[in-house]
Amino acid sequence: MKTIKNIGYILTFLGFAFFIGSIFTGTYKVTPEIYTKWIESKGVKSEYFIENTKKRIVNKELSAWELSSKIIENAKASNEYQHNQPKVDWNKIIHLKWSKTSKDFVYPLVRSSATGWFTNNTALWFLLTFGLAIIGGLLVFIPDYKLLGPAGIKNNGIFQHSATNRGIIGFITAFFFIGFYIFLYFFPNYLVNPILAVNGISKSLSGNPASQWFLYGFMYCSVMTVFAVRMFIKYRHNKYQMIRTAVVLFFQIAFAFLIPEILVAFNKPWFDFKNAWPLNYSFFFDWNINQLINSGNLGIFMFVWGVILTLVVVPVMVYFYGKRWYCSWVCGCGGLAETLGDPYRQLSNKSLFSWKVERWLIHGVLLFATIMTGLTLYVYFAEIPSWKQLFLGISVYDVQTWYGFFIGSIFSGVIGTGFYPIMGNRVWCRFGCPLAAYLGFVQRFKSRFRITTNGGQCISCGNCSTYCEQGIDVRSYAQKGQNIVRSSCVGCGICSAVCPRGVLKLENGSDTGTSRTKTNDILLGNDIDLLSMTNKHD
Template identity: 30%
Template structure:
């Protein structure tokens, strides 16, 4: 058991497993599931001033581009063209844009404009990255400290003649063509469109310990000099905690900084360096206590517990700052019927259940498999795929003769089209192409363009046209009747009676899909030596070599048909992949499936040697296709890969099969532990926004590598580039280590931020 634990840790469990914060689900330009409502600013996941302003202005422009949006532009109209909830940077940016477009609008703010910035500590330095970014709408950020920034923002607000209305909006409801903003007091406000710019202004997170309710406990620092000469505990590990600690020490305060993790990774590099410098100085004004957490707060002391030793320490204390962030205002969104990431309502489960049932039917129909403990599908659930083929072949005239003659392309197609797999593969390929084109248009980077065209080409040519049309057509034209052609066909595509084209051309999938993903070229009654040789070279030579250089994603993200659908149809659903430690443990399921495949292969080889009547052959037959529910053919190929793999697509992302259960991926995870591929991170650019982690449909906690400046080496990575492409500051880059362990970056640019920077340089 110790070996298994060490193996599990070496392969999967040693990697970070942070979770993704719940936020409202928003698409391009803040679009939500409720028509006419867009969310902007911090709610999009990027806590940067310039991005906040950019999203606010873009949301208003997006409304103007909608055909349904018909503004009155009449200031006397009781119905607002645009209602803006929140008077922060993104809200005022939206208001400035609305003013410029001469819209009838109002800004509703429950406190005061720019309240989040006003609550920064006195003299807080301001970072306005990216430095060369010009936000849409023209707001500018030139100040370097808090007080100057507030003045600068107020001036821009006044120049645009924006006077926020003091009101707290409790919810938004849609009635017909209009949206009603329900206030805590008074009549609702009616609008044609709403911009939600309230930021993450929910309740402060709680320590959940005795004494937290005491007057000495605060959630924000205003003026550090108020606490000069006192003993202060700061709890937290982000920029707010680090900057508060620095400001208090500089004001002559004795500070203890407690953080539950082993190192400070979330703050900006300059803040981390300053904290380390202060904590190691001789004046002992800052005590840095990592891997600790408070367990009780008393009038004159605080109890800290070590997360390593579980021992407690009592320290003298006058004031506590719990700077552990805020909960997003999720109840506001739920009351307004806006979908929140991770929320799973009854309709969620019913919708998913219905689609899983559809996939259950689809894969039993496509594979012609009996339903366990029931039998084959009834006729009314088994549409005859040969009906169209028969109709085409019964046409009169020249066209009918073409369809009847298998030597013509039309004749070959009509025979292939008499099987369910033809329609399934045709639909699969069409979906990859259609959604692949959409992905290229939406995510405009050189990497995604080349990757997606490659996936489309592999799916359409060798995985559809070759087995369904080209190979059968060659066969009907005598290419396999004698000589080398006959040897080739007999070696790779044995003759059979059940296939309308006379041979098992479906085995050609094995030229692309390696064992054990394509297991059935090896799981045969008699050894097919051609496939055993080809598959062995693929699985044990080619894959280790390409993974060594380019990572597992060179196959999963560029070649595999499962990956093709996940990167195209699943592109807009990647954020739905669950994250966290328990899900990381489930990654090990694939190792069990891989072990099952290896065990079956060993038994199969023994059965070949011992003969068809041997115990080994009987065990193989039971394990491969007959054992109820748990046989490999039904449980792995049909149920896990098909029914669940695709049935959960729109609810838990398109990589559930790839991440958790694919036996080939499980094998490649082992290879990937020896790979030189990495996602490199430029730590000084990282703002710990967690966008990279949230878009990873393999569940990797990428931010936990990036904010430490560590190369990402989790073997789950499929090189989809979502993290690199989505990073707002261009932190991440694909690359590998050379023989001297020096980073070598990919030539294909996957980061739009880096591409823009390179274009300007």
């Protein structure tokens, strides 16, 4: 079994090595037709740029790095040239911004000019990267069924291992995650070879060539599946964890990946039926509303469903089941946190300070999302163009761009997932997700959900607090025999699973309301001055 596991490590390593290596290899040849089409689609008006770039890149075999840098160099030179003219023609200026130029301007050309081995051998290339990594991952985890002995949670050595206790492997993993998200969000022009590996799957699902977002969706589902197998083995004695893992995996693969791709195949808008506003922050953007309304009855249904999901389904379900129904059973971010992130849940900070930071940050993001959406709807109904400056030289488009950059990309992706091995697996859900903040309000003030504690049985071992991914000090509630009613609890159920004394129980039964949040009057060591009492009795 150990040999199988070691083979698994080698295969996974090879798969990742090919994946990373491909970023630095491959040839790209821009034909005159591709070039002309690209210039037209980007609306480039500068003759200086068109002619000079043509000379430098058309019909030449270049790497993605050479091609990208030549385009950007020429764009900068062209802008300088235009600025030096007696009268600047602003139509000929190419707008350059590090966070947008590569993905919006350069990527389409690099993507369509890929040539050589990777384009001709996509199936073999898929096997060498994703195939090896997926098979390797499964070979690493499946032997645990035998190697780790009888069913039961084995977290042995978790604080000694470099990968799970912020050691060198943990930092290398974080570096890889962060790097991947930066490339994905801002520089997909260097990810064309990995994108080509999943091109065949994309074409068979939607009929379209794969984009960086298809690559991301495919990787997301694959990683979740491999780590779900690990969850099934680790928690195989625990029905709640088994069913929850299966359900969250189903929602990711079916609702966030397959159904949207199939909709596209039928010329319908890409739509994730479970993605609720404000997590789906672009739902009320003008282009999205227009696209849905112009897509016939199904599009209108999607729009109405999106509104009902946020205003009715979400709060009603939280009333009955707590926010766990979404955060731990349905949501893709929660799904990744509960599978890939499971080895890192003990890294969440339990201090009072982080609880304070959490409340300011998450509610701040909810406020930001609400203001941005309010402004978006205002300009939509007032028929004001979103690029028009409204106040202090700021347009709604600017506010949307800031939100997309700081929250949608940096916080939820780069920090939210990239920092799993450093800050635990729920960084985004705990500190940033505006939907979690909204669900949390309902859960805290108007829900049946609570974790009940049989305090008399608690031996204060602290397992529950250690493995609470949301940084809740569960033990302190258990010691007092108090219900855990916290807006941040995602109902993952791990505190209950790791408790050796069966103290904790996740419950939804009807509650009168007063008992749910009642604090028991108990004496703690700090509450009384024992010395003065002793002296009094003397």
